[in-house]
Amino acid sequence: MKDVLDQDWHTADMAEVLKLSDEKTGLSSSEVQKRRDEFGTNTIPTGKKISLFDIIWHQFKSPLIYVLIAAGILSLVVGEYLDAGFVGLILLVNAGLGAFQEWRAETGAQSLQEMIKLKARVKRDGEWLEVNAEELVPGDLISLESGAQVPADARLIGINNLQVEEAMLTGESLPVQKTIEPGKEETANAGDKTNLVYAGTTVLTGRGTAVVIATGLKTEIGKIAHSLTENSGTQTPLIERMERFARMVSLLVLIAAALLGVIGWVRGMDMTEILFIAVAMAVSAIPEGLPIAMTVALSIGSQRMAKRNVIVRKLSAVEGLGSCTYILSDKTGTLTVDQQTARKIYLPGGQTLDVTGQGYNGDGDIENADPADEALQRFLRIATLANEGRLRRKGDDWEQQGDAVDIALLALPYKLGTSPDEVRQNTDIQREIPYESANKYSAVYYRRNNRLVFGAKGALEVFVDKVAEEERATINQAAEEMAAEGYRVLAMVYTITDDDKSDLPDSLHLAGLVGLIDPIRPEVKDAINECHRAGIKIAMVTGDHPLTALAIAREIHIGDSEDNLISGADLAKIEDDEAKLAETLTNKTVFARVSPEQKRLLVKAFQARNEFVAITGDGVNDAPALRQANIGVAMGSGTDVTRGAASIVVKDDNFASIAAGVEEGRFSYDNIRKIVYLLIATGIAEVLLVMLSTIFGLPKPLTAVQLLWLNVVTNGIQDVALAFEKGEPGAMLRKPRDPNEGIFDRQMISQTMVAGLVMTIVVFGLWVMWMNEGRDEVSSRSDILLIMVLLQNFHVFNCRSETESTFRVPLSNNYFLLGGVLLAQGVHIAAMHIPITQRLLETEPNPMNEWLLFFGYASVILVVIEVYKWILRRNRTPYLA
Incomplete structure (x- = not known):
């Protein structure tokens, strides 16, 4: 069996x-x-439903989190309980933020089960x-x-x-x-x-x-369910970059700790002191505030996307959409309005009329039409009377009912200044013949000028053999030309008769042809052009007819010729030959009549070409491809299955919203880079301070608790504020970053090193001078801590743009930042005066004249980075492009 x-x-x-x-x-x-x-039973096995606990636990599965946990354990081992408490608090806050953003009902295979x-x-x-x-x-x-x-x-x-x-x-x-x-x-x-x-x-x-x-x-949906439970999806570039970054930090911490351990052993330090130095080194090197700041930046990005009709299900997808290099877009409802519309009318004698407007309403015109033209009136009469649909204006809205094609035809009388109801009221209808699938037409008998007229609407092939032979060639040619442009062609025919008993008389005349199409959304062209300028390749993947798909592709500049088109049948012949498939895909941008499995294979094929692929979809057939893609984009009107398999949901089904999401994703990634720049520059300075003081046999300039205060509290306030930065102009004018590129490129490395060295020179220079002067260590550390906070306050303004002068980035782009800087400085000043924080941080108040002096020391970093950016702009360094 x-x-x-x-x-x-x-x-x-x-x-x-x-x-x-x-x-x-x-x-x-x-x-x-x-x-x-x-x-077995007619059921579909479902994958394990993701619980809230699973989502919370997922927040801890990151190399950077592992490093933080290791630092916390090391702090406990050496008795630095306050340090361990700080690290634990960071982990809990980050997990809470991430879990809150990602808690969504998982409906993938579960929804498939409900469907049957x-x-x-x-x-x-x-x-x-x-x-x-x-x-x-x-x-x-x-x-x-x-x-x-x-x-x-x-x-x-x-x-x-x-x-x-x-x-x-x-x-x-x-x-x-x-x-x-x-x-x-x-x-x-x-x-x-x-x-x-x-x-x-x-x-x-x-x-x-x-x-x-x-x-x-x-079953077909059963096969889809099976593929969903097998495929767990792919990681976004941000996750991969941060994992590489965390591994790099871990390695550097181990190397630095080992080096300092050797130096301490050579200098005769005991093991406990060496461990304290290792803890200080770990605290200095690890950007403890990064997980929280990154989560906040992605959360803000997701909120901004939501305002532009893009709902993010997984935070990492915020940046992922901004990193995509290739978008495979569905046609119906995404690129088009998903409403059949009559766009062209062909009348006997060769006259062709273009129709404007779109969708199920009477908006638009029949261009260059003569309302008194009897041929046009006959055409509209038949299209209206041999019709089982309904389209009426209701206030400012339109009410429709029936088949999509019937409704589209009922829009035509409105565009000529009348209505279907008026046409019916002014016509003496004798008999109506409803549509039957076996016949492929509907018809009506009515009286006109005291004569009985038979009129029918349907597929041309049903009528063409009953039309006079001398008319057939012209009619067929006109129909072929319309079909080649992607139109669905219907014919209206008529004859004068004395008998209303026949369902389809033998001798017919053409009343006209109508070309229908699902028109593109008005904003789609601009959105696609914007994506092209951003270096993103766009292709159309649809189940529709190849000619229809190609016509739409030409109009929106996705494909220019049949060389860009391939059907599912042709794809099936080469999909098992990887080399042939790779060669064929080079110039293909329109994929028509493809199967669900072929959509998934297309995604895999483009991924094999090192593309970071986003694919859109709304039907169950799209779910495997969405799960396979780097970023799956579901339509809001689509099935629960599709939304469950996607990383992102577009509320209005509009491709233009996807382009807006790409822009917001790029803004979010830029903000994460700015946060990393701020934290790592500070971290470099802290590591160098610990190392240099150990090498030169000086007391530690900062304790582990003070380092945590800098990394988590004062810098933490500012890096969170930096996450609110509005996008810089030009984000959609640059090519996507290579998915394999780390978060540190040449520009980031150079600027971070310069900023870290400036901080080190200022602070370590003062520390050496004060120690040589015999100043009290505790008092000096308090001053060093204040100077580091001030350096952070200045440097956060440098981080607002990697290329532009700080003074050219309007404060109106981020009032939160100014508030964050004032808050960070205010919190630290308060800590210098509150007894409990004085004891914990070993701080003491400073008079105003000292604060102003330290303010001047710290401003050096703003001046140096401004000069550095000016040099880079002047030299037009390639990686600034």
Whole structure:
């Protein structure tokens, strides 16, 4: 039995299909049980649901966090309980912030399971029964009707005007008209198998009878569920960069600690003192405030994205979207408005009229149209009367009902200054013939000028043989030209008759052709151009017809010719040949009629080319590709499955929002670099202070608690404020950073070293001078601590831009920063006066004249970095571009 079910039921003839079941009685109860034992229930195994504990625990899975934990343990070992407490508090605050931002209901495979928890009408032992869908087995005979959800994959054996909405699986924007005829050739594309129905799809109109051919994991959504549970996704560049950074910090801490240990041993220090120095070194080198500041920066980025209709499910995706080098975008609803619109009318005699406006409303015009033209009036009359839809204005809104094409045609009378209701009221309708899938047309008999007129709307191939032979070539050519432009072409025909009994008279005349298309969103062109300027490649991945996809691609400058287009069928021929696939993808930007698995393979192929890939989607078919992608972008109107597999959700389904998200992601990454610049420059100065004082046999300029105060409290206030920095102009004018590039590039390294050395020279110079003068160590440390805080206060302004002068970055870009600097200085001044913090930090108050003197010492860093930036700009260093 299993071998039988593995065959291609799309191409099987009816006799072969009915071997699975008895058309008259269905399966027997005993056979049902036998097959259930063999195939299991019609359910989908789900992956483990992520709990709140899992999310909290995830916050601790970072090399930088591991280093902090190690430093805390070392502090406990040597009895520095206050240091350990500081580190513990940092870990808890960071975990709380991260968990709060990432707590979302995980719905991936769970939602797939819910999709098939429904009732099914099935024939067993000769009777129609209603059972839970999970009880279905291959071979069951099921009945489908309008509004029902398909309970399993099945082959149709009987239909009556059956239309099924399959966008969740195929990406098709229009319902699929079903047939029972065997397919002529094998295909991997579910959208091409019109004699099959799939679990989870919805019957829009009509009825059908079908034989179940697949249940559970064997269904199309079952295969998707299986791929979701297997694929855990990829990491963003930020995570990878921070992991490399944490490993580098860990290595440097170990090397420095070992070096100082050797120096201490040579100088005759005891082991306890050496351990204290190691703790001080670890505290100096580790940017304790970085995890919290980075979490805050990403949280702010996610809030700003939300204001631009981009919802972030995982914080790391904020920066990830800004790092993408390739966006594979769905067409329907993302690049287009997902509303069929009539855009072109062809009338007998060769006249072509363009139609403006879009969507299900009467906005727009029929350009250059003569309202008195009888040919145009006849065309609109037939389009309106042979129509089962409804479109009416209701206040400032439009109310519509019915088939998408019918509604699109009803918009045309409004664009000529009338309405469908007026057309109907002014027409003497004699008989209406509703649409039937077997006929592929709808029609109407009406009286005009005391004559009976037959008018019909439908597929051209139904009418063309009944049109005068001399007209056919012209009509076919006009239809082919419209189809080549990506339009869906419908024909309106008519004839004068004396008999209203015939459903389709033999002699017809063309009333006109109409070209319909799902138009692009108005803002999409600018968004795509902005992405191109930002160095991001854009491609379209859709289940729609290749010609339709190419027409849209041309209009929005994604693809210029058929050389940029490839169909799923052609892709299937080369997808197993990696070399051929890589060569083919070089110039392909439009992928049409692709299967769910092909979407995922495309993502993998581009990732193999070292692209950082973001892919959009809204249907279940998109979920595996979204999980495979570096950044999965789900549409807000899409399924729970897709949103569960995505890192980011776009509320308004608009590609322009994705471009806005990319910009915000780049701003967030820039802010993280600014935070790292601030913290590491301070860290370098602290490490050098500890090392130099040990090498020269001087007392420690700062205690471990004082170093933690600098790193966590005063610098911590400022780096969090720095996270609120608005984006600098030009973020979308530079190429994406190489995903393999570390957070430290040449520019970051050079500026950080210069800033760290300036701080070291100022502070260590004063420390040496004061020690040589015989000043009290405790009092001198208090002054050194104040100077370091002041240096941080000045340096945070340097960090606002890596290239621009501090004085050219408006304070209005971040009032929080000014407040943060004042708060950090105020907190430290308060700590110098409050008895408990005086004891903990070994601080004492300073008179105003000393504070002003130290203020002048600290301002040196602002002057030096300003000069340094000026030199870099003057020399136009390549990495500033």
